[in-house]
Amino acid sequence: RKEVEQDPGPFNVPEGATVAFNCTYSNSASQSFFWYRQDCRKEPKLLMSVYSSGNEDGRFTAQLNRASQYISLLIRDSKLSDSATYLCVVNFIGNTPLVFGKGTRLSVIA
């Protein structure tokens, strides 16, 4: 069974805080990993891909730990506009459909 597990939250953090989300996946042969962002009543949009070596995009850092089968997303200096649901997404095998976690909700508070 292909599963992607996330803590649903909500994470309520003050502006400027650093917050981290983790996600675990069930299949060690998984090939690609992503974080998507979904705003309330909107469609999901790609935030960033997750590479084996880890990658950073501004205030966002994504890391992959294949041995432990988890992915993380770190957000530094949180902004009010970061409030959203963050979806962990895994491509388990080749050209099969992406599998989405249920999402972690983040609320950044002024």
Added chain:
Amino acid sequence: NAGVTQTPKFQVLKTGQSMTLQCAQDMNHEYMSWYRQDPGMGLRLIHYSVGAGITDQGEVPNGYNVSRSTTEDFPLRLLLAAPSQTSVYFCASSKRGTPLNEQFFGPGTRLTVL
């Protein structure tokens, strides 16, 4: 490019009615899929297609039909609507690759079945 478009944005049906949710993309993506999203359940795959003329079932296909006669269009048909099909439906597309590339989502259709 318009990206992925979906119509209608909102729809109310009565139990037993049928309807088609439309999805189109203008990015020449081979891969298209339909998801439904319910509170606390996340995105669940209904059907997907890896190219024109090819469709396959996802996690929750019962009660839905799809066809893919062109690369651009991937309609989702509800044959006999039931209250359990009340949900938000998202269509997505991506360029075929191994592993699968980024998926682009349409704005969604909010369906209520009474």
